[in-house]
Each structure stands twice: as C-alpha cells, then as structure tokens.
Amino acid sequence: MSDTLTPTDMTPAALCAAKTEATGIRDRDLAEKLGICEAQLVAAYVGTHEGQSVTRIAHHPDDVMPRLVDLGEVMALTRNASCVHERNGTFLEYHTGAHAAMVLGPDIDTRIFPKHWAYGFAVETTTDKGVRKSLQFFDQAGDALQKIYLREGSNHAAWGPLVAALKIEDQSPMLTVAPRKASEGAKINEANRSVLLEEWGKMSDTHQFNRLASKLGMNRLGAYRAVRGEKWVRRIEPTASEAFLNAVAAAGQKVILFVGNPGNIQIHWGKLENIKVMGPWLNVLDATFNLHLRADHVAEVYVVEKPTKRGPAMSFEAFDAKGDLIFQCFGQRDGDGDDLAKWHGILQDLPSYDRVPA
Structure with missing residues (x-):
C-alpha cells in the first residue's frame, strides 16, 4: 500500500x-x-x-x-x-421520531438518532x-x-x-466531512453528589437516569464515578469482561446487550453461548448474534443498580479510556416469575476494583 x-x-x-x-x-x-x-x-x-x-x-x-x-x-x-x-x-416495525426513532422486532431492535x-x-x-x-x-x-x-x-x-x-441525484465520489467531535469524558459535579444519591433512589424507570444526571451537571460516567462505592455503583476489575461473558454463557442467562454510537444503538435479546478469544478480540459467535469486543480497550467497568417498578435493574457497563460507553448489558427475565436471582449472582461474583479512576 x-x-x-x-x-x-x-x-x-x-x-x-x-x-x-x-x-x-x-x-x-x-x-x-x-x-x-x-x-x-x-x-x-x-x-x-x-x-x-x-x-x-x-x-x-x-x-x-x-x-x-x-x-x-x-x-x-x-x-x-x-x-x-x-x-x-x-x-x-419502524417508528419515526424527530429526536429518536426505532425499529422493533424479535430479531432486529434498534434506537436511532436521525440528526446524526x-x-x-x-x-x-x-x-x-x-x-x-x-x-x-x-x-x-x-x-x-x-x-x-x-x-x-x-x-x-x-x-x-x-x-x-x-438513489439520490448527487453521485459525486468526493465527500467533505465535518471534524469528529471529541469525547466528553467523565463529567462530575461534586456539589450535587448528595442530590444525585437521593434522586437516584426515587427512580422508577432506567430511562430517567440520563435526564437526572444531565439536570445535575453530570453524564453517565461522571455520575458513576461520583457515587461509586455507594449502594448504586460498584467498580469492577477492568479485565472482567471475559469472565462476565463466560459466566453468562455457563449459566444460560438471557441478557439484553446494547452496543451503540451517537446515531444508532443496537440491542441483542437472548443467550450468549459461544465465547471465543482471538488475540485482543473477545467474541461471541452464535448462530444469529455475533459480538466482537476489543478487550484491551476496556478501561473502566461498573456494576450499576437503578430502581424500577419491577425491581432493581442491574447492569454491567464497560467504558474506554476516553470515557465513552463501549457496551451495556442487563439481565433478561425468563418469564414473569423470574426475579433475576441468577443474573444478580453473576454480577455479585465479579471482583471489585477499588482504584480511583485517573
């Protein structure tokens, strides 16, 4: 070349x-x-x-x-x-929206942000x-x-x-693009830490979290860093992704796994069965779902609890060194009677990591 x-x-x-x-x-x-x-x-x-x-x-x-x-x-x-x-x-099933649109279905499930x-x-x-x-x-x-x-x-x-x-009228092979926006990083407002903890406990839906953090001058990672060690957030070993995926596979636990970028979030519902490590890549290689994760890019991992009307929503969330969310994973209930005890046990067994983020 x-x-x-x-x-x-x-x-x-x-x-x-x-x-x-x-x-x-x-x-x-x-x-x-x-x-x-x-x-x-x-x-x-x-x-x-x-x-x-x-x-x-x-x-x-x-x-x-x-x-x-x-x-x-x-x-x-x-x-x-x-x-x-x-x-x-x-x-x-496509649902339009000026700010957010979505595709719903048993296999393809996305959240779309058209402005991007x-x-x-x-x-x-x-x-x-x-x-x-x-x-x-x-x-x-x-x-x-x-x-x-x-x-x-x-x-x-x-x-x-x-x-x-x-097909559109413009078929030019030349493309002028805008500069890539820099990552925001962790945004913390220590003055609002106690308010964050109080309001966190009042949530009834996971979708309320981003609005709460923004209202208090924080973002997702900043809020996690602000309250880590408290009831809602536990920092996990950055290398825990492999152990986490293997534990999910071994338990036959169904999950809801999100990967996204500013314009699109794609969601997998179901089990993770065939976990393979290939160099720096940690892979899920299943019949209808593949995941390819650069495990060496994972800098921070948190187990996060958010209150909901159906009980606590516990998630595994991985971030890169710039503070961008890499992936997020929740437990999927296997029927209305599933209290997600198996999922909570998987997360509880992950090793804590007490070092303060840089």
Whole structure:
C-alpha cells in the first residue's frame, strides 16, 4: 500500500488504488491508515469500479427503514471504536421520531438518532464467494452508524428496486466531512453528589437516569464515578469482561446487550453461548448474534443498580479510556416469575476494583 498520499492528493482514483494495494484490510482500518474517514473511502468508489460498485442513497431513517423489510433476513451491524454488534433478522416495525426513532422486532431492535445520519451508500463488492451487497450509513464526520448486509437467504430480487428508489441525484465520489467531535469524558459535579444519591433512589424507570444526571451537571460516567462505592455503583476489575461473558454463557442467562454510537444503538435479546478469544478480540459467535469486543480497550467497568417498578435493574457497563460507553448489558427475565436471582449472582461474583479512576 502506498504511504506517500497526502490530503491534497487524496483523489478518488488515488484512494481506489490504495485500497487495491491494501488487500485484506477492512475499510475502517485502511481509512485510519490513510488519515481519512471511512465514508470518504466508500464514496471514492461511487460508480462502477473493478471489484466494487457504489451508489449514493438517501440517508434519513424515515426514507430507509420502512423499505428494509422487503430484503427479508439480513445482518445488521452497529459498532463503535471498541465493539461490533451483529444481529441477523428482518427489519420489521419502524417508528419515526424527530429526536429518536426505532425499529422493533424479535430479531432486529434498534434506537436511532436521525440528526446524526448524514450519508448513505449502497455497496456491491465482488468476493470469491460472489457479490456482497450492503447498505452503509455514516455520520457528519464519516464514521459508520449502521451497516446492513444481505445474506444468502435474503430477498436479493428486492435489492435493485430498493437501491433505485433510494438513489439520490448527487453521485459525486468526493465527500467533505465535518471534524469528529471529541469525547466528553467523565463529567462530575461534586456539589450535587448528595442530590444525585437521593434522586437516584426515587427512580422508577432506567430511562430517567440520563435526564437526572444531565439536570445535575453530570453524564453517565461522571455520575458513576461520583457515587461509586455507594449502594448504586460498584467498580469492577477492568479485565472482567471475559469472565462476565463466560459466566453468562455457563449459566444460560438471557441478557439484553446494547452496543451503540451517537446515531444508532443496537440491542441483542437472548443467550450468549459461544465465547471465543482471538488475540485482543473477545467474541461471541452464535448462530444469529455475533459480538466482537476489543478487550484491551476496556478501561473502566461498573456494576450499576437503578430502581424500577419491577425491581432493581442491574447492569454491567464497560467504558474506554476516553470515557465513552463501549457496551451495556442487563439481565433478561425468563418469564414473569423470574426475579433475576441468577443474573444478580453473576454480577455479585465479579471482583471489585477499588482504584480511583485517573
């Protein structure tokens, strides 16, 4: 791969040439090596090139999500810098919303924040197994929000009409993106610590937490740091993710596992069964769900309790060194009579970590 490219000569042709030389490297990793964003690398292939064809399409979820049911079963991928969440299923019930939209279904369950969706592409890539088809959506900085891949059993006949319906007038291979926003980090307001503890105990729904923290001048991680060691928050060994996933698998515990980025959160409901470590990656490799976690990116882990009308909601939450949430996992009740005692036991057995965060 050429390492002599500079921002001034990053033409679409140069980017395509660099990708041709960089066999076996994923688009996200290659873009980082080239000093650009992933969306710019994808856009360079707009039109038809050897091995890849790209069409710019509408990006707003209201235009896209209702049409995806026509594709049948697909693989939906949502990721952040440290974790990839892949779920097989069909996009079913779409609910629009100016601030937050959602897709609901037994397999594909997402929470969508439309203001972050800025670019969309339909991508066809020639591989040794045939043509791989995907829809890819990016934010203003060119970072991936969600990708949807057709599978062997998908309705491939619906692909052409769907792309034609979503195709936009602008088919330029050039893409100008906004600077990536810096991570907020932990935001703490020590003056409101006692109020936070008092109001925390009055919550009746987990969704009330972010509003409470914001009202008191904090964010999620800041609030956890502020009250760690109290009733609601226990800091866990940063290396505990592997033991946690193995314990969930061994117990046959159903979970609700969230992975997201600013524009999209994807949720897995069910068991985690096949846990595999591959280098720095900690993986769940199940029939309908895959998780790929960079365990070496996990800097802080907390077991968190939030009061609800149905009893305490206990979660395992992992953050990176910048303070960004990597993934969040709750226990899923197995029927109305399940008091989640098994889930609470898994969390209780995790080793505490008393060192003060840097």
